[in-house]
Amino acid sequence: MNAVSNLLGTLFQRREAGIVVMIVLLVAAVGIIQPRFLSLETLRIVMLAIPLIMIAAMGQMMVLVARHVDLSIGSILGFSAIVAGMMFRDLPDWPVLVGVLVAVALGGALGLLNGLLVTIFKLPSIIVTLGTLSLYRGFVFLVSNSRQVDPQFIPKSLIQMSQTSPFIGIPWIVIIAFIVALLTYFFLDHTRLGRQIYAMGSNPVAAPLRGIRVVPVTLLVFTISGALAGLTGVIYASRFGYVNPGITGVGFEFTVIAAVVIGGVSINGGVGTVLGTVLGVILLGTVNVALPILGVSAFWQDAIYGTVIIVALLIDRSVRQRGIKALSGARSNA
Numbered sequence: 001m002n003a004v005s006n007l008l009g010t011l012f013q014r015r016e017a018g019i020v021v022m023i024v025l026l027v028a029a030v031g032i033i034q035p036r037f038l039s040l041e042t043l044r045i046v047m048l049a050i051p052l053i054m055i056a057a058m059g060q061m062m063v064l065v066a067r068h069v070d071l072s073i074g075s076i077l078g079f080s081a082i083v084a085g086m087m088f089r090d091l092p093d094w095p096v097l098v099g100v101l102v103a104v105a106l107g108g109a110l111g112l113l114n115g116l117l118v119t120i121f122k123l124p125s126i127i128v129t130l131g132t133l134s135l136y137r138g139f140v141f142l143v144s145n146s147r148q149v150d151p152q153f154i155p156k157s158l159i160q161m162s163q164t165s166p167f168i169g170i171p172w173i174v175i176i177a178f179i180v181a182l183l184t185y186f187f188l189d190h191t192r193l194g195r196q197i198y199a200m201g202s203n204p205v206a207a208p209l210r211g212i213r214v215v216p217v218t219l220l221v222f223t224i225s226g227a228l229a230g231l232t233g234v235i236y237a238s239r240f241g242y243v244n245p246g247i248t249g250v251g252f253e254f255t256v257i258a259a260v261v262i263g264g265v266s267i268n269g270g271v272g273t274v275l276g277t278v279l280g281v282i283l284l285g286t287v288n289v290a291l292p293i294l295g296v297s298a299f300w301q302d303a304i305y306g307t308v309i310i311v312a313l314l315i316d317r318s319v320r321q322r323g324i325k326a327l328s329g330a331r332s333n334a
Helices: 002-015 016-031 040-065 073-090 094-122 124-143 156-162 171-190 194-204 214-240 250-262 276-295 300-334
Strands: none
Touching: 016 094, 040 073, 040 171, 040 194, 040 250, 040 276, 073 094, 073 124, 073 214, 073 250, 073 300, 094 124, 094 214, 094 300, 124 194, 124 300, 156 171, 156 194, 171 300, 250 276, 276 300
């Protein structure tokens, strides 16, 4: 009995357990108010809301763990999506995979540019990516001439990835998102380079003394973040069936950051798990679907995301302060 009690106590000390409880309470509360929320159709809608956020969140998580931030991912998503969409429109005989690879490569190149600006000029990443957010958004309008890629030009095979399923009704894009999350987990937790990202974020001053090459690691996390944003752009085209330069990816960075910080990733670097990020994405995806069902205006979503980010930051600060006090107490006792 004591063993079970200790196990439960250990579980509920983890941030992830708190997120699971929040998801359960949210589903229960919305289900009581609107019973139709507890249906298979709603579950499917929630599943379709998750992939876009989850894939980009894996890249943003790495950047935050390395003690940086990438505010440009929404614009990278939009630029990659519009370029891929234009390829589908103007080169219909080319394989869909070519468009996917171009979007990922383009996103990676833009992410690498972010990393180069941060490392070469030694500027704060929040300032650099705030600038490239606008710069890359300008690229979207420039290359597209402000023209939308209409649904008839998006390949049917790509759209079907959001509609068809190889396994118990789960669409392909959901499976792809969880594969990306699984690969991210193995990279961060089971490779030397992944551990170096955590070490660099925990103490960037001491990182070079431990043999960590800070500049290449920084370039890597920004490149991965950009590449995953590029992949998200193709998933966006699959999910919605069109690419509009005026709305694709706009404000997306704040949704992703909200999901990541809800999942327990610290903006001070060095702290965060893939499991926590996945749960944060699921919670935010559930909120996205619940608000319209409850009749809450979409205009309130940004306010809710902002509130969530502030609350998560306050929780993160509280946890860090408690950790510092505990460490100080342990040292004084020693």
